[in-house]
Amino acid sequence: MVPKRELWKNLSRHKRVVVDKPWVLLGDFNATIDPDEHSAGPSFITKSMGEFSECVVDIEVEDISWLGLRFTWNQTPGILKKLDRAMGNVEFFSEFPSAVCEFMLFLRCDHSPMVVTFPQIMKSKPKPFKFHNYLTTTPSFLPAVNDIWKNEVYGHSMFAVVSKMKFLKKPLRKLNYEQGNLFLKTEKLKLELERVQQAM
Template identity: 40%
Template structure:
């Protein structure tokens, strides 16, 4: 992050099309998970395998051995998909042939629990295919949490103070323009300060 001292691990993946060759990647990710243990970790890239049968537009009703190995790896490294927006199917068989209906979710943004805890508002975005048959992925790290405003709290003991009613009448008499609900909230906020 540009102006932060937050530390986290990032891994970029470009997996083989061959299931046997991907096994080496799964082993490497398991080693990296031990190295990054206790630290936020994001893994982004093309895994060249889907996790579920419904992540392929051509259908399918069963989980293949390659899919099971991928899911086993994710369970082992304790990583899961980040929340994301944009394209669900991140790969198209043909950019030029718009009638080609084969789409798959091959690209992912995976995070561990520590990443989610450290960056609860982080999100992924899968953008439009432009120059590649893969959807570009972006991870947005937002640590500027919007703090909710404090609720108006009224402590009963305040009502017994000698100048309580005078203060309420003085602040309530102020002229505030706007809709009735806006005026009420504004007067309560002014009264809160007083």
């Protein structure tokens, strides 16, 4: 891991390479800028905060609009910090004015995952089909497969198999939702987890 002071120097040097191009920085900076970025701790600006703040001013970047969790690190019991952030320069904000960073729930790590999106350039994609193994244990699974598989598909045997598997998507999606819409249940549990984390 690059020492913080060395990282600030590298960022300052890289600014001269970027010049007037859009630039975005995101990740764990292992430092905060302000005392209110700690849930508990010093009420004054420490040397580490001052050095990070000076670097941000020097390279002329600022936080991208964000939503989600304010504190992004929670390893120490009772202490939360904003160590992760996404920042851009003036050219970045000019090129991507609608960019937003979402800090999501702590699920498998002590840092909040972050996702930067660019709404004006995002294109809708077809929803991918996902097969859930638990469906094989439901009483309706084999009849649904049998109804599709008994249909005649003319052509090469591999073409027939692929075609039948495509035809199975619709009945299997329906069967999945008949189990009580597990996607919705998962989202509700995530929202409840987020509410608890924010309350902390």
